[in-house]
Amino acid sequence: DAMVIQNPRYQVTQFGKPVTLSCSQTLNHNVMYWYQQKSSQAPKLLFHYYDKDFNNEADTPDNFQSRRPNTSFCFLDIRSPGLGDAAMYLCATSRSRTYNEQFFGPGTRLTVL
Amino acid sequence: ELKVEQNPLFLSMQEGKNYTIYCNYSTTSDRLYWYRQDPGKSLESLFVLLSNGAVKQEGRLMASLDTKARLSTLHITAAVHDLSATYFCAGDSNFGNEKLTFGTGTRLTIIP
Numbered sequence: 517d518a519m520v521i522q523n524p525r526y527q528v529t530q531f532g533k534p535v536t537l538s539c540s541q542t543l544n545h546n547v548m549y550w551y552q553q554k555s556s557q558a559p560k561l562l563f564h565y566y567d568k569d570f571n572n573e574a575d576t577p578d579n580f581q582s583r584r585p586n587t588s589f590c591f592l593d594i595r596s597p598g599l600g601d602a603a604m605y606l607c608a609t610s611r612s613r614t615y616n617e618q619f620f621g622p623g624t625r626l627t628v629l
Numbered sequence: 630e631l632k633v634e635q636n637p638l639f640l641s642m643q644e645g646k647n648y649t650i651y652c653n654y655s656t657t658s659d660r661l662y663w664y665r666q667d668p669g670k671s672l673e674s675l676f677v678l679l680s681n682g683a684v685k686q687e688g689r690l691m692a693s694l695d696t697k698a699r700l701s702t703l704h705i706t707a708a709v710h711d712l713s714a715t716y717f718c719a720g721d722s723n724f725g726n727e728k729l730t731f732g733t734g735t736r737l738t739i740i741p
Contacts, residue, residue, distance in 0.1 A: 558731040620672040
């Protein structure tokens with residue numbers, strides 16, 4: 517089945533220790549998104565790629581970076597995690613601008629000690 | 630800038646009852662999406678509403694879109710415990726923009 521895969525599902529890191537979360541998709545969708553979701557809140561968009569074009573949200577901290585080396589993979593790098601970065605990180609994909617139904621991966625739960 | 634508001638934020642209802650979740654949005658949005666999220670899990674796409682008057686049904690859930698009123702509703706019929714979850718609506722910021730604006734979510738608890 518076509519799907520969105522995230523690894524790892526759970527990540528524990530130490531304060532200030534860089535971490536990378538990965539996302540892959542077999543849907544062959546053009547758009548890939550990274551969201552941060554904290555408890556009892558709606559997902560918050562960090563950035564997204566339309567093909568190779570990177571689109572950063574204005575309020576996404578510089579501490580968060582992303583890479584999309586090819587259509588299938590996208591990475592979220594947190595350069596110096598703080599306690600406030602503990603959250604669920606969700607990757608999603610959509611086919612195109614004209615059909616924006618987003619399909620979400622299972623998420624990575626990040627804990628910062 | 631598109632704003633999306635849901636109400637209620639919390640909803641407890643007894644099994645077998647009917648209820649409606651409302652989703653209002655602030656500016657023109659051609660399309661409206663409904664998602665379900667179980668505790669600790671990711672979001673699952675429920676409905677995609679693409680035009681004024683669109684109505685979609687899946688089991689005990691029915692979603693509709695009124696673009697003139699800038700309102701979408703998610704109606705629950707004869708609720709069962711398995712429907713307990715958080716439901717989000719989301720709109721496109723504008724046609725051709727690949728970003729979604731999410732509502733605050735409605736946490737639905739079905740009480741036996």
